[in-house]
Amino acid sequence: xxxxxxxxxxxxxxxxxxxxxxxxxxxxxxxxxxxxxxxxxxxxxxxxxxxxxxxxxxxxxxxxxxxxxxxxxxxxxxxxxxxxxxxxxxxxxxxxxxxxxxxxxxxxxxxxxxxxxxxxxxxxxxxxxxxxxxxxxxxxxxxxxxxxxxxxxxxxxxxxxxxxxxxxxxxxxxxxxxxxxxxxxxxxxxxxxxxxxxxxxxxxxxxxxxxxxxxxxxxxxxxxxxxxxxxxxxxxxxxxxxxxxxxxxxxxxxxxxxxxxxxxxxxxxxxxxxxxxxxxxxxxxxxxxxxxxxxxxxxxxxxxxxxxxxxxxxxxxxxxxxxxxxxxxxxxxxxxxxxxxxxxxxxxxxxxxxxxxxxxxxxxxxxxxxxxxxxxxxxxxxxxxxxxxxxxxxxxxxxxxxxxxxxxxxxxxxxxxxxxxxxxxxxxxxxxxxxxxxxxxxxxxxxxxxxxxxxxxxxxxxxxxxxxxxxxxxxxxxxxxxxxxxxxxxxxxxxxxxxxxxxxxxxxxxxxxxxxxxxxxxxxxxxxxxxxxxxxxxxxxxxxxxxxxxxxxxxxxxxxxxxxxxxxxxxxxxxxx
Numbered sequence: 367x368x369x370x371x372x373x374x375x376x377x378x379x380x381x382x383x384x385x386x387x388x389x390x391x392x393x394x395x396x397x398x399x400x401x402x403x404x405x406x407x408x409x410x411x412x413x414x415x416x417x418x419x420x421x422x423x424x425x426x427x428x429x430x431x432x433x434x435x436x437x438x439x440x441x442x443x444x445x446x447x448x449x450x451x452x453x454x455x456x457x458x459x460x461x462x463x464x465x466x467x468x469x470x471x472x473x474x475x476x477x478x479x480x481x482x483x484x485x486x487x488x489x490x491x492x493x494x495x496x497x498x499x500x501x502x503x504x505x506x507x508x509x510x511x512x513x514x515x516x517x518x519x520x521x522x523x524x525x526x527x528x529x530x531x532x533x534x535x536x537x538x539x540x541x542x543x544x545x546x547x548x549x550x551x552x553x554x555x556x557x558x559x560x561x562x563x564x565x566x567x568x569x570x571x572x573x574x575x576x577x578x579x580x581x582x583x584x585x586x587x588x589x590x591x592x593x594x595x596x597x598x599x600x601x602x603x604x605x606x607x608x609x610x611x612x613x614x615x616x617x618x619x620x621x622x623x624x625x626x627x628x629x630x631x632x633x634x635x636x637x638x639x640x641x642x643x644x645x646x647x648x649x650x651x652x653x654x655x656x657x658x659x660x661x662x663x664x665x666x667x668x669x670x671x672x673x674x675x676x677x678x679x680x681x682x683x684x685x686x687x688x689x690x691x692x693x694x695x696x697x698x699x700x701x702x703x704x705x706x707x708x709x710x711x712x713x714x715x716x717x718x719x720x721x722x723x724x725x726x727x728x729x730x731x732x733x734x735x736x737x738x739x740x741x742x743x744x745x746x747x748x749x750x751x752x753x754x755x756x757x758x759x760x761x762x763x764x765x766x767x768x769x770x771x772x773x774x775x776x777x778x779x780x781x782x783x784x785x786x787x788x789x790x791x792x793x794x795x796x797x798x799x800x801x802x803x804x805x806x807x808x809x810x811x812x813x814x815x816x817x818x819x820x821x822x823x824x825x826x827x828x829x830x831x832x833x834x835x836x837x838x839x840x841x842x843x844x845x846x847x848x849x850x851x852x853x854x855x856x857x858x859x860x861x862x863x864x865x866x867x868x869x870x871x872x873x874x875x876x877x878x879x880x881x882x883x884x885x886x887x888x889x890x891x892x893x894x895x896x897x898x899x900x901x902x903x904x905x906x907x908x909x910x911x912x913x914x915x916x917x918x919x920x921x922x923x924x925x926x927x928x929x930x931x932x933x934x935x936x937x938x939x940x941x942x943x
Contacts, residue, residue, distance in 0.1 A: 373584035376556050378419050379440050379449060381427070385552045385580050387416055390539045394420075395436040398427055403434075404537045406509055406518040408494075410525035411541025414579025418458075421490045421519040422448060425456045428517070429484030444484050455481040458490045467500035474508045477516050487516050494520040495527035502529050509535050543578025546570070553583060562591060564599040570672050571601055575608045609647050611638055616655045617678050619719075623694070624686055628723040635719055645711040649702050649718075656691050656698075659683045663691075694722050785852070785909045787885070790875060791902045793834050794889060802833040808867045816863060821856045831882065836872040841882045848876040848909045857912055881907050 378384045381391045390409075397403050407424075409417040426438035426445045438445050447453035459473065473489065481487045491497075497505070509518055509532065520536060522528065550573045557564055564587075572590065576583035589607040590599050605612055615638065622631040638648055658673055662683045673679050701718040705711045809826050816822040824847050828840040842848050850856060852875075864871055877885070884905060892900045 371585070372556060372560070372588045373581045376584060378416065378423065379426075379438075381420075381423055381437055384416050384420060384423070385548050386544045387420065387541055390420065390541065393539070394424055394427075398434050399436050401434075403428065403517065405512050405516070406536040407520065408525065408528075408533065408536035408538045409519060409521045409541060410538065411523070412543050412578055413523055414576070414581030414583075415541040415544060416580065417521040417541055418490065418492055421488075421521060422456070422458075424519065425486070425488040425490070425517075428486045428488065429453075429455060429481075434485070447483070453483055455484045455486065456488045456490070458492065460493065461491050461501075462493045462496045465497045465501055467498065467504045470497070470501045470504040474504065477508055477512060481515055485515070488519060489516065490519045490521065492521045493523070494532075495522045495524045499529075502532060506531055506535070544576075544580055545578075546573045549573040549576055549578075549580060549583045552580060553587060556584065556587065560591075562587075562599065563597055564590075565601060567601040567672060568599050568604045571604045571608070571610065575604070575610055606641075609643055611643055611648055611651045613655065613673055613676065613679065616651060617676075617682055620652070620655070620686075620694075620722075621682060623719065623723040624682075624690075626723050628720045631719045631723050632716060635716060639712060645705065645715050646702065649698050649715060653695060653698050656695055659686065660688070660691055663688060697721050783911045785875060785877070785907045785911055787902050787905050787907065790839060790877065790885060790907075791900065793832050793837050793839055793875065794902075795899050796834040797832040798834055801835065802830065802838075805833050805838060805869065806830055808869065812863065812867070819859075819863070821851060821859060822863060825851060825860060828876065829879075836870070837874060838871060839875050839877065841879050842876055843879055845878045845908045848878055851876045852909055852912050854912055854914055875909075877907055877909055881905065881909075 381395060384391060407421075409421060411417060423438065426440070426448045427436065428434050429444050429448065430438045431442040431444055432439050440446070440449070444453060448456050451458075457473075457476075459469075477487070477489075479487075512518065518536075520528075520532075525533070525538070550569055553569055553572060556562070557569075568590070572583055572586050575586060586604070586608055590604050593607050594600070594603045596603075601612065604610075615634065619631055619634040619638075622628075622634060635648075639645070655673075658671060659679075659682065662674055662679070697718050701714045705714040708714065809830065812822055813826040824842070825840060828842040828847075830838060831841050832839045840851070842851070851860070857874075860874070861871065885902060888903050888905075889900055892902075
């Protein structure tokens with residue numbers, strides 16, 4: 367007897383045997399039980415997820431000698447006949463090869479005849495999106511009002527190609543890609559019944575390589591069984607037939623890039639390609655590996671990935687900076703797009719690897735990443751300090767010592783002139799809620815539109831506390847950030863950005879949160895409805911007044927080294943290649 371492929375031998379024959387798609391199975395079973403079966407169904411979703419199989423099970427459930435039943439008996443002549451394809455009442459049509467109007471007209475002519483054996487005639491049209499426009503038009507009327515004994519089941523992987531006139535006449539069911547866990551469970555059952563010995567890692571690799579398709583997983587298992595010469599199927603056997611690269615090799619390759627050893631990285635690429643791996647598949651595996659690294663670094667361990675438990679992977683994930691990962695993903699994605707229009711795919715891959723191993727490019731990304739981490743950490747520390755020092759209920763005794771000098775958190779010249787509290791007082795006394803609401807609407811939008819402009823990110827990270835006709839106050843965590851934004855260069859840039867949103871503010875003031883807490887307590891204590899113009903007590907803000915350059919001077923953009931010194935009050939050395 368001829369050998370039957372695993373995906374055919376283990377095709378589900380009952381609703382209970384279908385892997386996943388429980389939302390669809392439950393709906394169809396309820397429709398059968400309540401006698402509310404529709405005249406046309408549209409099954410759409412990725413390949414190998416059970417669309418055609420579920421259509422045949424529906425046909426068996428409706429025509430079963432003991433039914434219509436929510437589960438076909440799979441024992442009567444009709445169920446067995448549908449399973450073997452010998453019952454003429456279940457007609458399966460491949461729209462890819464029968465896509466003309468004449469094919470649909472002959473179908474339309476046969477619809478009027480009563481079923482010969484069962485209760486319903488079920489037409490299963492696979493890959494229905496391949497029908498021509500004329501064929502769709504010929505199908506419309508019959509699909510809308512078929513005889514009572516006819517049910518249409520349309521299956522497609524590309525539902526967006528169907529005309530709206532077809533979509534509106536069907537009940538649509540969207541099939542989901544199967545999870546790695548569901549595929550693994552089904553493969554274990556198949557291996558037990560077929561007495562196949564397979565390693566856990568190999569089984570997981572098959573489920574992962576199937577990309578959500580049960581049919582692909584069974585086909586890959588079939589290939590691995592034929593390929594393996596030992597009693598047990600190993601991970602190397604599965605990698606050989608699937609074309610994937612092992613996680614260990616990917617880890618070694620990316621570690622070579624991280625160590626800026628381009629020659630060693632190219633050696634790994636040469637070894638991978640000599641094993642017969644395709645260049646696009648190698649890039650795809652690299653991107654998935656980096657995706658998993660990001661998931662691990664962000665503690666998104668929703669799936670029990672075997673990769674997450676490997677010591678080498680954990681060490682790599684803890685070593686690499688997030689900014690470098692995003693940079694590498696951009697490089698790989700760009701190479702994948704470019705090689706579509708070239709025959710030199712290997713050259714694009716090697717150039718991408720050399721770019722990933724470039725020390726200067728890596729350093730730029732890691733410095734930005736570390737700078738961001740330091741800023742967040744500094745903000746958390748200052749927030750904890752302010753929370754610990756801030757009184758729960760301010761009293762007069764606590765507000766009186768506001769004349770004390772607040773020590774700036776960055777080095778500020780003693781002779782430099784600070785922002786006077788009367789400037790803040792003027793904005794608070796003339797503040798308007800409508801102006802604040804209008805400016806607040808653009809706050810998040812500015813963060814998205816100017817994601818790469820550092821001073822904008824500092825500004826929108828602050829709290830907008832008061833806005834009057836032409837000025838506003840922003841509260842920041844650190845006095846160093848305040849001085850940065852109060853500089854003339856930042857002032858000119860931010861005013862220009864605000865004008866892009868038709869916001870014509872003449873000035874703004876940035877103050878540290880510790881200072882704002884004292885000003886707020888003082889203002890609340892003195893405010894009276896009959897005396898709305900509050901006079902604040904003198905206080906040292908620690909923020910320097912904006913110095914407007916003379917005509918002979920021109921604003922100069924500070925270097926990254928100067929910015930780090932300014933933000934964190936420490937000297938740094940920038941290593942040049």
